[in-house]
Amino acid sequence: MPAGTKFVAIPDRGGKRVGSGGATLEVLKYLHEQEEDFEGLRVLVIHSGGDSKRVPQYSALGKFFSPVPHKLPNGRNSTLFDEFMISMSSVPSRIREGMVLLSGDVLLLFNPLQIDYNNVGAAAISFKENVETGKNHGVYLNGENGNVKCCLQKKSVEVLREVGAVNELDCVDIDTGALIFSTDMMRSLYSLIATEEDYDRHVNEKTRLSLYADILYPLAEDSTLEDFYQEKPEGEFCEELTEARERVWKVLRPYRMKLLRLSPAKFIHFGTTREILALMSGGVNEYSDLGWSRLVGSSIRNNAAGYNSVLSSKASVGSDCYLEVSYVHGNSKIGDRCVLSYIDIQDRIIPDGIVLHGLKQRDGRFIVRIFGVNDNPKENLLFGRDLDELERNFDVKFWENQPHTLWSANLYAEADTIQEAVDASLELYAAVTGEKVFDRDSWNAVSHKSLCAGFNDADPDAIIAWNRRMEDLVAMDEIAKAIHNQVPVDQIGKRHLLTKIQKEWVRKRLKKADFSEKMRLHYYLGMVLDDENEIQKCFQTIQSEVLESTIKNLVYNEKSRIVSERHTVKLPLRVNWGGGWSDTPPYCNENGGTVLNVAILLNGEKPVEVTLERIDDLKVIFDSRDMDVHGEFDTIEPLQMTGDPFDPFALQKACLLACGIIPREGHELSEILKRLGDGFVMHSEVTNVPKGSGLGTSSILSAACVKAVFEFMGIAYTEEDLYSHVLAMEQIMSTGGGWQDQVGGITPGLKYITSMPGLEQKIKVTHVEIPEETKRELDERFVLIYTGQRRLARNLLRDVVGRYVGNEPDSLFALEEIQKTAALMRFELERGNVDGFAKLLDYHWELSKKVDAGSSNTLIEQIFSSIEDLIDGKLVCGAGGGGFLQVILKKGVLKQEVEEHLNNVFMDSLVCVADCRLVW
Structure with missing residues (x-):
C-alpha cells in the first residue's frame, strides 16, 4: 500500500452495539474530525466488529486477522486482513475519491480493474451466480439505466424469476456486500450526525441503524418510504428507529446506486470452524493459483494441514486435521477431523472431531477451550449434548443471568500452565460425552470462563509473541557482489538498518558508480532494507540520467512563429507484435531494443487528434474534450511546472517544453506569445478509445502534439526529430515510457524498429514490405x-x-x-x-x-x-x-x-x- 495510507480501527460508540449503519456514521464522524471535508479521500471501510462466535478460536485475534493459508511475498504468513488488502489494492486506482465498504468475514475474489465508478451516488459490486445460490443470498435487480432497481434478500427461485432477476443462463446479480459511496453521499450521511444532538439520535444501541437495511434501501429505485418503515432492523423496531429512517430517507433518497457487474468473481466465507476445516483439508486446492497451500510455514510430514505449526516425529495426526500456530510433540495422538489452534500438546490423546484452542489471559493464567467441529456456539449444544440438561445433571451453574448458549456458558477451567489447561479441557470432554463420571468437587475447586469471557480477558501481546518472526542480516559487500554477479535481489537476505560505516560505504560507492551500478545499488538497498526512499532513488536515477541525455540537444526556439490560423493532426493507433518492453529505459539503454508493430484504425477512424488554433488573447489555452478539462494560462510559471502525473495538462506542457516553444525556466509568457504572433489554443482528443487501452494512445497523443506544434509554428523536422522529442516528453512527464508507441502512430504501416545501447537512444525505423x-x-x-x-x-x-x-x-x-x-x-x-x-x-x-x-x-x-x-x-x-x-x-x-x-x-x-x- 502507498506509504501515506492510514489505517484506523474505530470501535462502536461506548462499546455498545450501534449497528453497521451506526458504525458507518462513526467512520464519517472520525473522517470529518481529521479532514473536515471528504473531498479527495479514498476510504476503505471494512465492517469487522463481530465477536466471531461461530469461530471462537479467532475471537481474540479478531476474525479479520484470522490465518489464511498463504505465504506472502515478504515471507510472512498471511491473514484475512492481508488478503483483503491484496484483493482491494487496485481499487483506489479505480475511484478518484469516495468510500468503499466491505463485510469483514467474506473474502471477495474479483478483478478490481473492471470497476468503473465516476463518484456519483453509490455503487454496488455484484457478479453473476447461479439462481440456486442466489436464493440463499441477496440479489440485485438491475434497472434499465444500470441502477439497482431493488434488493431481493433470500427470495425463492420462483420470486426471482417472476421479477426478472434471472437471465437466460439461470444466473442472477448476487449481492457481495461490497459497496462504493460518493463524496457527496458521504457528506449527506454526515449531515445526519453533524450536531451532537443528531449524533446521539442516530448512533446508539437502541436505534442500531443497519448499513444494508437502513442506508442501502433508500438508494434502490423501487423503494418507498412506507416499505422502508417495515424493513427488518438490525436491532428491534422502535419509535427512535422509525424517526431515524425518516431522516435517512430524506437525505439519501435523491441518490441512486449503480450496479457494477464484475466477471469472473467468487467469495470465500470464513463463517464457521467446519468451513475452515473443509478449506484446509482439501478445499484449499481450489485456490492454488492464488498461492494458497495446505502447508504454510509449517514442519509437518503427513497429510495434516498446517499454518505456522510443528508436528514432531513421534507424534501422530489423523486424517483431515488442521494445526494452526500449534506445537504437537512427544507421543501425542490427534484424532481425525481435529482443529488445534494456538496450543501446545505433549503426550496427549485428542479424540476425533475436536477443536482445541489455547488462550493466555491478561492475569498470566491459561484456558483451553474445547468444543466439537460441528458445534455452533450460538446454540445450546456441546458435543451434541444439551447444556441445560448437563447443568441439571452435573448440579452446577454454567450461566449467571446470561443467554443459555455455548458462547456464554462458563465451562473452561483457568490453569497456571497450558498443559494443565489442556488436561482440564479433556476432562470436560470426557464428562460431557459420558466417558468419565463428572467430579463436581474438582469442578467447584477452580474458576471457569466462557468462550466469551476467555476472549475478553485474552492477552493480545501473548498472541502476537506466539507468531513473531525475525529477519536475517546481510553484509554490505554481499550486496555489491550480488549486483556484480547478477544474483537476483530476492535471494538477498533482509536487513533492518545500516550502521554509520555501512552508510559511508554506500556514499563512496555511489560516488564512483556508473549509471548501471548506481541504479541497482539503490534498488538492492531498497529491497534489502524495505526502504521505499532507496527504491525511489533508483527510479529517480534512471529518470534523471535518461532525461539529461535526451534533452541535452533541446533548445529554446526563439525563431518559431505561428504560420497558420488553424492546423489539425490526426494519427492512428498501433498494435505491438514483437519486442515490447525492449524499448523501455533502462533496458534499451543497456541492451538496445527491437520492436515490430503496425498502425491501426479503430472504428474506421484515426482516433488521436490535435488541433492548434490562433487566438487574439496573449494566453495559452489547453482543451481536452475526452478528458473534459480546460485550462487557460497567462503566466509562464505554471506551464514550466512538470512531472506531476496527475496534472491534467502534463502532456501539453511537456510538449511545449520539448519543442522549445516554452523555455524550461525564466522569460515572460506575454513576450513569447507576441513573438509567436498571438496566443493559441491546443485542442487534444482521443476519440472512442478507453483509458489504459494498450494501443499506445498516450505516446501517440504526444507525437500528435509535437507534430502539430512543429507544423503550426513553422518548425522544420524529420521523423527522427518527432521520435526524439516525444521521448523527451515522456521523460519530462516522468512516465518512464519507451519509444515504440510514437513510432507506431507517426509512421504508417508495418515497422521494424531498433536502437543500440546508450543513454541517448538513436531510433532506426525500417518499413517492412510483405506480400x-x-x-x-x-x-x-x-x-x-x-x-x-x-x-x-x-x-x-x-x-x-x-x-x-x-x-x-x-x-x-x-x-x-x-x-x-x-x-x-x-x-x-x-x-x-x-x-x-x-x-x-x-x-x-x-x-x-x-x-x-x-x-x-x-x-x-x-x-x-x-x-x-x-x-x-x-x-x-x-x-x-x-x-x-x-x-x-x-x-x-x-x-x-x-x-x-x-x-x-x-x-x-x-x-x-x-x-x-x-x-x-
Missing part, C-alpha cells in the same frame, strides 16, 4: 478484443523495471528472447507465413508474462480460454493487464464466431470484439 496476399490474410484473421478493464502503465512500469534491475532471471531471459522473437516475426511475415507468425505471437505472450506477471490476470486468461479453439495466436496489447487483446484466428474462422463465444461467457460485461483495421 499483398499476406496483408489480406492478416486483415481476415487479425482480431482485437476489448477486456472492459484498464491498467495504468505508470503502475506496472515500476514492477517491470524493478524485476529487470533486480536481475530476476525470468525477466532477463524473456527481455532478450523478446527481441529475437520480433526479428523472427518479421522473417515469417516477409515470406507470407501467417501461421508461423501466429505461433511466435503465442510464444511472445509466454515471454511477456515472464517479464510482468501482471500482464495477465483471471479475466484475460478466461477470455483467451473461451476462444482457444478458434485461434492460432494471442498476445496482450501494450503492457497488458487490461485494455485490448489481439488474436490471430484459425483459417476459416469468422470474427462473428469469436463475438458469439465471448457473449456466451461474459454476458452483460464490456468484453467484446473491437472494430479494428490494420493500416498498411
Whole structure:
C-alpha cells in the first residue's frame, strides 16, 4: 500500500452495539474530525466488529486477522486482513475519491480493474451466480439505466424469476456486500450526525441503524418510504428507529446506486470452524493459483494441514486435521477431523472431531477451550449434548443471568500452565460425552470462563509473541557482489538498518558508480532494507540520467512563429507484435531494443487528434474534450511546472517544453506569445478509445502534439526529430515510457524498429514490405478484443523495471528472447507465413508474462480460454493487464464466431470484439 495510507480501527460508540449503519456514521464522524471535508479521500471501510462466535478460536485475534493459508511475498504468513488488502489494492486506482465498504468475514475474489465508478451516488459490486445460490443470498435487480432497481434478500427461485432477476443462463446479480459511496453521499450521511444532538439520535444501541437495511434501501429505485418503515432492523423496531429512517430517507433518497457487474468473481466465507476445516483439508486446492497451500510455514510430514505449526516425529495426526500456530510433540495422538489452534500438546490423546484452542489471559493464567467441529456456539449444544440438561445433571451453574448458549456458558477451567489447561479441557470432554463420571468437587475447586469471557480477558501481546518472526542480516559487500554477479535481489537476505560505516560505504560507492551500478545499488538497498526512499532513488536515477541525455540537444526556439490560423493532426493507433518492453529505459539503454508493430484504425477512424488554433488573447489555452478539462494560462510559471502525473495538462506542457516553444525556466509568457504572433489554443482528443487501452494512445497523443506544434509554428523536422522529442516528453512527464508507441502512430504501416545501447537512444525505423496476399490474410484473421478493464502503465512500469534491475532471471531471459522473437516475426511475415507468425505471437505472450506477471490476470486468461479453439495466436496489447487483446484466428474462422463465444461467457460485461483495421 502507498506509504501515506492510514489505517484506523474505530470501535462502536461506548462499546455498545450501534449497528453497521451506526458504525458507518462513526467512520464519517472520525473522517470529518481529521479532514473536515471528504473531498479527495479514498476510504476503505471494512465492517469487522463481530465477536466471531461461530469461530471462537479467532475471537481474540479478531476474525479479520484470522490465518489464511498463504505465504506472502515478504515471507510472512498471511491473514484475512492481508488478503483483503491484496484483493482491494487496485481499487483506489479505480475511484478518484469516495468510500468503499466491505463485510469483514467474506473474502471477495474479483478483478478490481473492471470497476468503473465516476463518484456519483453509490455503487454496488455484484457478479453473476447461479439462481440456486442466489436464493440463499441477496440479489440485485438491475434497472434499465444500470441502477439497482431493488434488493431481493433470500427470495425463492420462483420470486426471482417472476421479477426478472434471472437471465437466460439461470444466473442472477448476487449481492457481495461490497459497496462504493460518493463524496457527496458521504457528506449527506454526515449531515445526519453533524450536531451532537443528531449524533446521539442516530448512533446508539437502541436505534442500531443497519448499513444494508437502513442506508442501502433508500438508494434502490423501487423503494418507498412506507416499505422502508417495515424493513427488518438490525436491532428491534422502535419509535427512535422509525424517526431515524425518516431522516435517512430524506437525505439519501435523491441518490441512486449503480450496479457494477464484475466477471469472473467468487467469495470465500470464513463463517464457521467446519468451513475452515473443509478449506484446509482439501478445499484449499481450489485456490492454488492464488498461492494458497495446505502447508504454510509449517514442519509437518503427513497429510495434516498446517499454518505456522510443528508436528514432531513421534507424534501422530489423523486424517483431515488442521494445526494452526500449534506445537504437537512427544507421543501425542490427534484424532481425525481435529482443529488445534494456538496450543501446545505433549503426550496427549485428542479424540476425533475436536477443536482445541489455547488462550493466555491478561492475569498470566491459561484456558483451553474445547468444543466439537460441528458445534455452533450460538446454540445450546456441546458435543451434541444439551447444556441445560448437563447443568441439571452435573448440579452446577454454567450461566449467571446470561443467554443459555455455548458462547456464554462458563465451562473452561483457568490453569497456571497450558498443559494443565489442556488436561482440564479433556476432562470436560470426557464428562460431557459420558466417558468419565463428572467430579463436581474438582469442578467447584477452580474458576471457569466462557468462550466469551476467555476472549475478553485474552492477552493480545501473548498472541502476537506466539507468531513473531525475525529477519536475517546481510553484509554490505554481499550486496555489491550480488549486483556484480547478477544474483537476483530476492535471494538477498533482509536487513533492518545500516550502521554509520555501512552508510559511508554506500556514499563512496555511489560516488564512483556508473549509471548501471548506481541504479541497482539503490534498488538492492531498497529491497534489502524495505526502504521505499532507496527504491525511489533508483527510479529517480534512471529518470534523471535518461532525461539529461535526451534533452541535452533541446533548445529554446526563439525563431518559431505561428504560420497558420488553424492546423489539425490526426494519427492512428498501433498494435505491438514483437519486442515490447525492449524499448523501455533502462533496458534499451543497456541492451538496445527491437520492436515490430503496425498502425491501426479503430472504428474506421484515426482516433488521436490535435488541433492548434490562433487566438487574439496573449494566453495559452489547453482543451481536452475526452478528458473534459480546460485550462487557460497567462503566466509562464505554471506551464514550466512538470512531472506531476496527475496534472491534467502534463502532456501539453511537456510538449511545449520539448519543442522549445516554452523555455524550461525564466522569460515572460506575454513576450513569447507576441513573438509567436498571438496566443493559441491546443485542442487534444482521443476519440472512442478507453483509458489504459494498450494501443499506445498516450505516446501517440504526444507525437500528435509535437507534430502539430512543429507544423503550426513553422518548425522544420524529420521523423527522427518527432521520435526524439516525444521521448523527451515522456521523460519530462516522468512516465518512464519507451519509444515504440510514437513510432507506431507517426509512421504508417508495418515497422521494424531498433536502437543500440546508450543513454541517448538513436531510433532506426525500417518499413517492412510483405506480400499483398499476406496483408489480406492478416486483415481476415487479425482480431482485437476489448477486456472492459484498464491498467495504468505508470503502475506496472515500476514492477517491470524493478524485476529487470533486480536481475530476476525470468525477466532477463524473456527481455532478450523478446527481441529475437520480433526479428523472427518479421522473417515469417516477409515470406507470407501467417501461421508461423501466429505461433511466435503465442510464444511472445509466454515471454511477456515472464517479464510482468501482471500482464495477465483471471479475466484475460478466461477470455483467451473461451476462444482457444478458434485461434492460432494471442498476445496482450501494450503492457497488458487490461485494455485490448489481439488474436490471430484459425483459417476459416469468422470474427462473428469469436463475438458469439465471448457473449456466451461474459454476458452483460464490456468484453467484446473491437472494430479494428490494420493500416498498411
